[in-house]
Amino acid sequence: MSAKYVDVNTLKYMLYDVHKLEDLLPRERFQDHDKESLDMFLDSVKEFADRELFPYFKEMDEHPAYHKDGKVYVHDQVKKMMYQGGELGLISAPFDYKDGGMQIPLMTQTAAFYMLDAANNHLPGYAALTSGSAELIIHFGSKKLNETYVPNMLSGVWSGTMCLTEPQAGSSLSDILTKAIPTEEDHYKISGQKIFISGGDNDFTENIMHLVLARIEGAPKGTKGISLFVVPKNRPTTNGDLEFNDVTTVADFQKLGQRGYCTTHLGFGDADDCQGWLVGEPNKGLHYMFLMMNGARIAVGRGASAIACAAYYASLNYANERAQGRKLSSDGTKNLEEDQTLIINHPDVRRMLLHQKSVVEGSMSLVMLASKYYDLVETATSKEEKEKYHTLLEMVIPIVKTYPSEAGLQAVNNGVQVLGGYGFCTDFILQQYYRDIRIFSLYEGTTGIQSQDLLGRKVPMDNGKGLELLSQEVMKTIEAASAFSELQSHAQVLGTKLQLTQKVLGTLMPFAMKGDYERYLADATVFMEFLSLVLMSWTWLDIAMNAHQSMQDKASNFSNDFYESKIETMKYFYAYELPKTTGLAEILMNPETVTIKKDKEFID
Numbered sequence: 001m002s003a004k005y006v007d008v009n010t011l012k013y014m015l016y017d018v019h020k021l022e023d024l025l026p027r028e029r030f031q032d033h034d035k036e037s038l039d040m041f042l043d044s045v046k047e048f049a050d051r052e053l054f055p056y057f058k059e060m061d062e063h064p065a066y067h068k069d070g071k072v073y074v075h076d077q078v079k080k081m082m083y084q085g086g087e088l089g090l091i092s093a094p095f096d097y098k099d100g101g102m103q104i105p106l107m108t109q110t111a112a113f114y115m116l117d118a119a120n121n122h123l124p125g126y127a128a129l130t131s132g133s134a135e136l137i138i139h140f141g142s143k144k145l146n147e148t149y150v151p152n153m154l155s156g157v158w159s160g161t162m163c164l165t166e167p168q169a170g171s172s173l174s175d176i177l178t179k180a181i182p183t184e185e186d187h188y189k190i191s192g193q194k195i196f197i198s199g200g201d202n203d204f205t206e207n208i209m210h211l212v213l214a215r216i217e218g219a220p221k222g223t224k225g226i227s228l229f230v231v232p233k234n235r236p237t238t239n240g241d242l243e244f245n246d247v248t249t250v251a252d253f254q255k256l257g258q259r260g261y262c263t264t265h266l267g268f269g270d271a272d273d274c275q276g277w278l279v280g281e282p283n284k285g286l287h288y289m290f291l292m293m294n295g296a297r298i299a300v301g302r303g304a305s306a307i308a309c310a311a312y313y314a315s316l317n318y319a320n321e322r323a324q325g326r327k328l329s330s331d332g333t334k335n336l337e338e339d340q341t342l343i344i345n346h347p348d349v350r351r352m353l354l355h356q357k358s359v360v361e362g363s364m365s366l367v368m369l370a371s372k373y374y375d376l377v378e379t380a381t382s383k384e385e386k387e388k389y390h391t392l393l394e395m396v397i398p399i400v401k402t403y404p405s406e407a408g409l410q411a412v413n414n415g416v417q418v419l420g421g422y423g424f425c426t427d428f429i430l431q432q433y434y435r436d437i438r439i440f441s442l443y444e445g446t447t448g449i450q451s452q453d454l455l456g457r458k459v460p461m462d463n464g465k466g467l468e469l470l471s472q473e474v475m476k477t478i479e480a481a482s483a484f485s486e487l488q489s490h491a492q493v494l495g496t497k498l499q500l501t502q503k504v505l506g507t508l509m510p511f512a513m514k515g516d517y518e519r520y521l522a523d524a525t526v527f528m529e530f531l532s533l534v535l536m537s538w539t540w541l542d543i544a545m546n547a548h549q550s551m552q553d554k555a556s557n558f559s560n561d562f563y564e565s566k567i568e569t570m571k572y573f574y575a576y577e578l579p580k581t582t583g584l585a586e587i588l589m590n591p592e593t594v595t596i597k598k599d600k601e602f603i604d
Contacts (some may be wrong), residue, residue, distance in 0.1 A: 041104065159209070391466045406529070526584055
């Protein structure tokens, strides 16, 4: 395995230089922090990742989590991830001081987990899910629920999960059947099954808090009748002990990738003795869950980008060591008397490496941007500021989740290709990254679901206000970049792509206006790819502009070579990736409707 899985300089460059984290620190919530203290936190996380995550990455794939006698057994490092990670503050860092947190910006937490995901993507999910489920209890649960469960979760002694999906419902949460029957005491009796529960069981943490979506008996049908419950694996008793709460691990799923990160099938109330405690008000469970969804989707995009990052450095390392073939001479022949050249000197290998680099660093920046919007919403000092950044966050979230997952898979695929036949062999790590990243386009809603959210909900929301705000942000970058002679042509190209976006929507919107939503959304996934490339080009123009400005100022921590590498990668993206929008636009504006079901079936 390559010794390098992330470039900390690039990560900090995105955090501090491109997205100006320090501009947030004077805000009341973050005023106790400065760059030095946040760097200390990030450096300690990197040291933890080097020591406790990266060395076990391959081993966790070769010795996956498994189910036996009603229990899931996981790798020993899960305990260190939870307990030592808890001590580091990895679970609690973003929370309020009063809840045991550190009140650090989500941008910093995102950077920290980016390093963890790149080091070993099988481990951070245990801590991240615990943090997410604790956040639900903190925000919406009673004081008693907070006191009973949150302290042990933030310390890593207890873990947490999110239990949404059921066998018969899949992604359609309207169809969940898990029941909650009121009792004369303060709890409900829970019965039902949940599948695909990440981190659903392990043999290290003392207890597991399941945040379960269920339907109270007599509740309205559909999503309006869904409530949220804390359902511990073992319920605390009045004397402080724990007793089994009738939550059983029916099975685990043996997977293509992320084999060290257990995924379980859970049964609730098989012996009619499963107790759950209502979080917040009845029938608002899905509303509560969706309030946490932006953070969860940022995390998915972050994880996919991080895996692609680790794969990039593994393939780059190989390309710098592997000698094969010879460079062509001016007459198109090879001089067999010369030594073989390193494969990084071959243009096609360089193209694949630049594709990887452009996807990795561009998506890293996009994830940081979403985290910044999240922090700005949380610390807004006016209603107008809060609404602005909430709208921008809503607009970019589907892309932040989807682009790193889909393009990241393509990037890792190129990494496999760089290694040639060795890329397909288990002696080399690229095949594992390729398997691991595949799940990320499925997490937190598939690409199809995210695409329908983008085109069906986000584009038309508030009469197009979100897209208008986002376009204004892009135009600000175009105008600023135009001040640099080296970037004027790129700024102009991006401007034409914004105009093309309006042309595409001008073709699609009439279908929505006349109620033909099937036709309007038929190519939502194509639109997702189209708009993702436009926004990524915006991201790269912003990075290149910052790099040019930094070289002009001559007052930076990085070398000119560092900045020039960012500019060259931007040029690659504009030369090879952005032009794809032309073909995608042609698809989107094509009058044919070959994917819509007709009277006669042609898929046979």
